[in-house]
Amino acid sequence: MIVRMARVRIAGPRPRLDAVLAELQDAGVLHFDRPRLPEVVPADGAVARQRRHLERCLRDVATSLERLQVPAAPGVVSDPPAALPRAVRRARRVRRHAERLHLSQAALEDERMLLLRYREFFQAFESLVGQELTWPDGQAFYVVLRAGAENALGALTQSLQATVSGEVEVLHRELSTGEWAVLILASSGAAVKVAELLSASRIDELPAPPGLGTSNLLRALPGLKARLAAIPAEIATIDAERAALRRDVSGWLCGLQAFLRDRLLLLDARARVHAAQHLFLLEGWLPAADVAPLERRLQAAFGPEVVVAAIGKEQGAAADAPVALHNPAIFRPFEMLTRTLPLPRYGTIDPTPFVAIFFPAFFGVMLGDVGYGLMLAIVAGLLRLKSRPGTMLRSGSMVAMACASSAVVFGILFGELFGSLGHLVGLRPIFNREEAPMSFLGLAIAIGGVHILLGLVLASVSAWRRGRRREAMGRGVTLAMLVFTATALLAALRVLPPGLFTPFAVAVLVAFPVLVALEGVVAVIELLSAFGHVLSYARIMALGTASLMLAVVANQLVGAMGSVLVGVVFALLFHLVNFAIGLFSPTIHALRLHYVEFFGQFFSPGGAEYRPLGHWHASS
Amino acid sequence: MEIALIAFAAALAIGVPALATAWAQGRIGPAAAASLAEKPELSTTAIILIAIPETMVILGFVVAVLILLRTGA
Numbered sequence: 001m002i003v004r005m006a007r008v009r010i011a012g013p014r015p016r017l018d019a020v021l022a023e024l025q026d027a028g029v030l031h032f033d034r035p036r037l038p039e040v041v042p043a044d045g046a047v048a049r050q051r052r053h054l055e056r057c058l059r060d061v062a063t064s065l066e067r068l069q070v071p072a073a074p075g076v077v078s079d080p081p082a083a084l085p086r087a088v089r090r091a092r093r094v095r096r097h098a099e100r101l102h103l104s105q106a107a108l109e110d111e112r113m114l115l116l117r118y119r120e121f122f123q124a125f126e127s128l129v130g131q132e133l134t135w136p137d138g139q140a141f142y143v144v145l146r147a148g149a150e151n152a153l154g155a156l157t158q159s160l161q162a163t164v165s166g167e168v169e170v171l172h173r174e175l176s177t178g179e180w181a182v183l184i185l186a187s188s189g190a191a192v193k194v195a196e197l198l199s200a201s202r203i204d205e206l207p208a209p210p211g212l213g214t215s216n217l218l219r220a221l222p223g224l225k226a227r228l229a230a231i232p233a234e235i236a237t238i239d240a241e242r243a244a245l246r247r248d249v250s251g252w253l254c255g256l257q258a259f260l261r262d263r264l265l266l267l268d269a270r271a272r273v274h275a276a277q278h279l280f281l282l283e284g285w286l287p288a289a290d291v292a293p294l295e296r297r298l299q300a301a302f303g304p305e306v307v308v309a310a311i312g313k314e315q316g317a318a319a320d321a322p323v324a325l326h327n328p329a330i331f332r333p334f335e336m337l338t339r340t341l342p343l344p345r346y347g348t349i350d351p352t353p354f355v356a357i358f359f360p361a362f363f364g365v366m367l368g369d370v371g372y373g374l375m376l377a378i379v380a381g382l383l384r385l386k387s388r389p390g391t392m393l394r395s396g397s398m399v400a401m402a403c404a405s406s407a408v409v410f411g412i413l414f415g416e417l418f419g420s421l422g423h424l425v426g427l428r429p430i431f432n433r434e435e436a437p438m439s440f441l442g443l444a445i446a447i448g449g450v451h452i453l454l455g456l457v458l459a460s461v462s463a464w465r466r467g468r469r470r471e472a473m474g475r476g477v478t479l480a481m482l483v484f485t486a487t488a489l490l491a492a493l494r495v496l497p498p499g500l501f502t503p504f505a506v507a508v509l510v511a512f513p514v515l516v517a518l519e520g521v522v523a524v525i526e527l528l529s530a531f532g533h534v535l536s537y538a539r540i541m542a543l544g545t546a547s548l549m550l551a552v553v554a555n556q557l558v559g560a561m562g563s564v565l566v567g568v569v570f571a572l573l574f575h576l577v578n579f580a581i582g583l584f585s586p587t588i589h590a591l592r593l594h595y596v597e598f599f600g601q602f603f604s605p606g607g608a609e610y611r612p613l614g615h616w617h618a619s620s
Numbered sequence: 621m622e623i624a625l626i627a628f629a630a631a632l633a634i635g636v637p638a639l640a641t642a643w644a645q646g647r648i649g650p651a652a653a654a655s656l657a658e659k660p661e662l663s664t665t666a667i668i669l670i671a672i673p674e675t676m677v678i679l680g681f682v683v684a685v686l687i688l689l690r691t692g693a
Contacts, residue, residue, distance in 0.1 A: 340664040437685055539678040545685070592671045595664070 002350045003610070005321040006288040009035070009281065010298070012306035017273065017280040021266050021613075023301050027294055028614030030284040031322045032272040051267050057088045058260045060095040061253050067098035068246045070253065077615070079255025087256055094249050101245070105238045112231045115224060122224065124173035124181040134169060139191040140183060143203055147178030156182070156201065163197055164190035261616035269613045283311070285321050286612065321346040323607035331356040333398035341595065343607035348462045351594075351603060358451060358598070359399075359590050364406025365447070366543045366586035369551065370427070371418035372579050373407030380404055403587075418575055419551025433541075434548055441541045448537025449486060451593070452530055453479055455601030462602050474519035475601075477511055478527055482534075484508045533597040539589050547586075550578040626691045630684040637680030644673035 008030070012020055024030050081087035121142065145152055157170045167190035171183040186194045273282040286294060295308045323343045325335055327350070334356040344350055367373065383397035415422045415429025422429070433440040456479040463472035484507045491501035515523045554574035561567035652666035 438689060441682060441685075535679075536675060538682045539675065542678040542681045542685075546681070588667060588671050589674075592668055595668050596672070 001326060001353070002344065002346060002348070002607075003324040003326045004288045005285045005318075005324075005346065005610070006291050007033070007283060007285050007311040007321070008291060008294070009283045009309050009311050010306060011279060011281045011309075012302065014275055014278050014280050016302060016305060017270075017275060020280070020282075020298070020302065020306055021269055021273075023298065024269070025262065025266060025613050025615060027297055029286045029290045029294060029612050031286065031610050031612045032269045032282065032284045033320070034272045035274045035281050035283045047267060047270060051264065053088075054260050054263055054267070057091055058257065058264070060088075060091040061257045061260065064091065064095045064098045064249070065253055065257065067095075067102045068242060068250065068253075070246060070250045077255070077258060079252070080259050081256060091253070091256060094245070094253065097245060098242070101238050101242050105235060105242075108231050108235050108238070112228065112235075115228050115231075118224070119228070120175055120177075121181045124175060125171065125183050134185060135167075135187040138185060138187045139194075140185050141194060141198065143182040143184065143198070144175075145180040145182060145203075147180075149180060153180055153182065156203065159197055159201070160184065160194065164193050168194060258616055265613060265616060284613075285610070287324065318347055319345065320608075322610035324610035325350055325352065327352050327356075333395035333402075334359065336392060336395040336399065337591065337594070341599070341603070342605035343609055345604045345607045347466050348604040348607075349458050349602060351458075351599060354454070354458075354598070355594055356402075359594060360402040360406040362447075362540060362590040362593060363403040363586045364408075364410040365444075365540050366590070367403075367407040367547060367582050368410040368414045368433070368544055369416045369418065369547070369582070370408050370411035370422065371416075371575075372547075372551075372582050373404050373409075373411050375579055376400060376407060376583065377404035414548075416548065416551070419548060419555050421555060433544060434552070437541070437545055440544065441538060444537050444539075444541035444544075445534060447540060448534040448593075448597070449482070451537065451598055452534050452601065453482060455598045456482070456530070459602035462604065470518055474515065474523060477515045477518060478523065478530060481508055481511045481515060481527060482530060484511065485531075530601075533600070536597055537593060539593070543585055543589055547578065547582050550581070551575065554578060626687065630687045633684040633687055634677065634680040637676040641673045641677040644676075645670055648673065 010020065010024075121144065143156075153172060160168050160170060164186065167187040169185040171185070173181045175181050184194060184198075269282075272284075273280055275281075291308075291310055298306050298308055323346050325338075325343075327335065331353050335352050337355050337359065338350070338352045364373075367376075380397050380400035380403075383393060383400060387393035387397055411417065411422075412427065413430050414433050415427040417425060417427055420434070431439070431443075456475050460472045460475035460479065463469075463475060484504045487496060488501050488504040488508060490496040491498055491504065515527065519526075554571045557571040557574055558564060558567040561570055648669050652662075652669055655662050656666055
């Protein structure tokens with residue numbers, strides 16, 4: 001449900017403003033709103049400068065925490081530094097140190113990756129290391145040819161011999177990738193011609209890794225191997241230095257971060273305060289139940305100097321109130337489904353309790369199988385074990401458990417255990433949806449009728465609460481017309497006594513002009529779409545039947561594959577696939593039935609979230 | 621012959637809406653994926669939009685079942 005809000009105005013002497021704001025931050029209940037005053041509050045240059053200063057320092061802290069790989073600590077509390085300017089300078093020094101370590105490590109990693117790229121090439125010619133070169137003052141060229149380029153290799157060798165015969169030596173090895181490593185040794189006199197030939201043939205040389213101090217890779221190989229061996233030790237040294245720095249400053253940085261964020265939150269609130277030369281005035285929203293405690297708290301802290309006054313509805317329009325949802329613990333996990341949509345407007349209806357009841361019910365009717373339900377319960381249990389309280393994953397596990405329970409209950413009702421295996425363990429269907437698809441269809445549409453009628457009731461109540469009497473009555477007449485039409489149809493089909501047809505048909509004819517008078521011609525379209533929405537619930541039957549049929553087919557695979565063992569394996573695989581489909585499709589369609597058909601009747605999105613001024617937490 | 625026609629009618633009842641659903645989802649899917657790349661918070665809307673055309677094939681399935689049951693095939 002949506003928490004009832006109250007708007008309050010707090011006034012006091014200007015010198016007490018900062019203390020009052022700090023007290024309000026400790027209380028953590030007031031959602032600040034700008035006072036509705038005709039005067040424009042001039043921008044405070046000092047506050048703007050202070051904000052920029054704090055933000056710059058916060059960036060230093062955040063960068064340091066990131067570079068030092070300090071994990072977020074949700075329990076950290078604000079740690080006000082003894083002298084802020086000194087803390088700011090220290091944060092800057094720590095950030096520079098952390099960035100230097102980070103850049104050094106990144107450079108070493110890059111160098112290592114580059115050397116590793118060359119290593120295989122060098123290893124192909126490792127046997128030549130230490131041998132005397134034919135042309136000691138000559139030049140070596142390194143080329144990698146793509147896999148299957150043996151012909152190009154032959155052509156290159158011939159061209160080189162033809163151009164600089166006797167002054168060039170071509171060595172080649174095949175690499176593990178299928179590429180060809182080619183080493184061309186040329187005398188100093190032939191080097192230029194070889195380079196020209198390679199360029200003309202559009203063959204790219206492998207460049208020497210930077211920092212080896214020589215253009216001859218062969219001579220550099222021992223140095224390169226030594227460098228590769230030395231890099232991990234250098235990285236380890238940097239890691240150790242970073243760990244030491246992290247040990248020294250992580251607690252201080254986290255505390256400073258919380259302090260800076262708290263100060264920024266205060267400045268945000270400060271921007272919404274009307275501060276004159278001698279007085280300040282602020283306004284905000286808080287849960288109605290918290291007004292008296294806040295009043296007592298401020299009274300105790302500041303005495304009669306600071307005044308708290310609740311503002312009447314005529315001064316603070318309730319439509320502007322922020323929205324806070326508060327549901328019983330059993331319904332709260334389902335807020336994850338309603339919060340995927342914008343919050344409902346203040347004064348309308350929070351659909352969470354209805355989703356908590358109908359979503360698992362629809363899921364259960366669609367899946368309706370004890371075996372699949374138990375499998376889902378195991379998945380939900382594992383999710384619960386792996387999740388922490390208050391997280392989205394924990395809420396998901398609770399929703400999954402509710403859906404699993406519903407699937408088991410409806411599975412017992414339908415007598416289904418992995419499809420048709422239920423009768424083997426003595427499950428007797430109370431409602432056999434395999435043999436009575438028409439009744440199942442009727443049940444699905446009846447569920448839809450109830451759901452849509454409930455939506456119309458909620459729409460009528462919501463409109464009445466907001467003072468829209470005409471709209472409320474229009475929704476009520478639509479609801480009545482749906483009931484009258486359904487009754488007349490059932491009477492015509494002889495499901496209900498035929499004598500009911502005439503009075504209800506007349507009632508429809510009477511209600512129709514009333515509806516048009518109340519809501520205009522658009523109401524007719526809405527009425528027709530409401531009928532369409534009810535029929536849309538036929539998907540419950542369709543998905544349920546499809547799920548059952550797939551399970552039956554899976555069971556029939558046991559006898560259809562020749563070998564019982566192969567049949568069982570295929571049947572298990574098919575059940576697994578059906579389980580996956582059985583999770584996905586009912587979830588999507590149960591959500592759709594809520595978001596489109598049900599919410600469409602009454603849900604009014606656009607509420608602003610209730611964000612009281614409080615202390616910053618790492619998880620926020 | 622009659623059974624074959626009934627089966628064909630049921631197949632048409634589900635087959636044609638299935639093609640229509642596939643066409644619609646084929647158009648909505650890429651657009652939704654492109655929107656999600658820009659605005660991940662639209663995921664719920666995207667799922668709903670993709671699920672909406674499935675109504676056609678689901679109702680087609682219901683009609684096919686009705687054809688088969690009502691004609692006793």
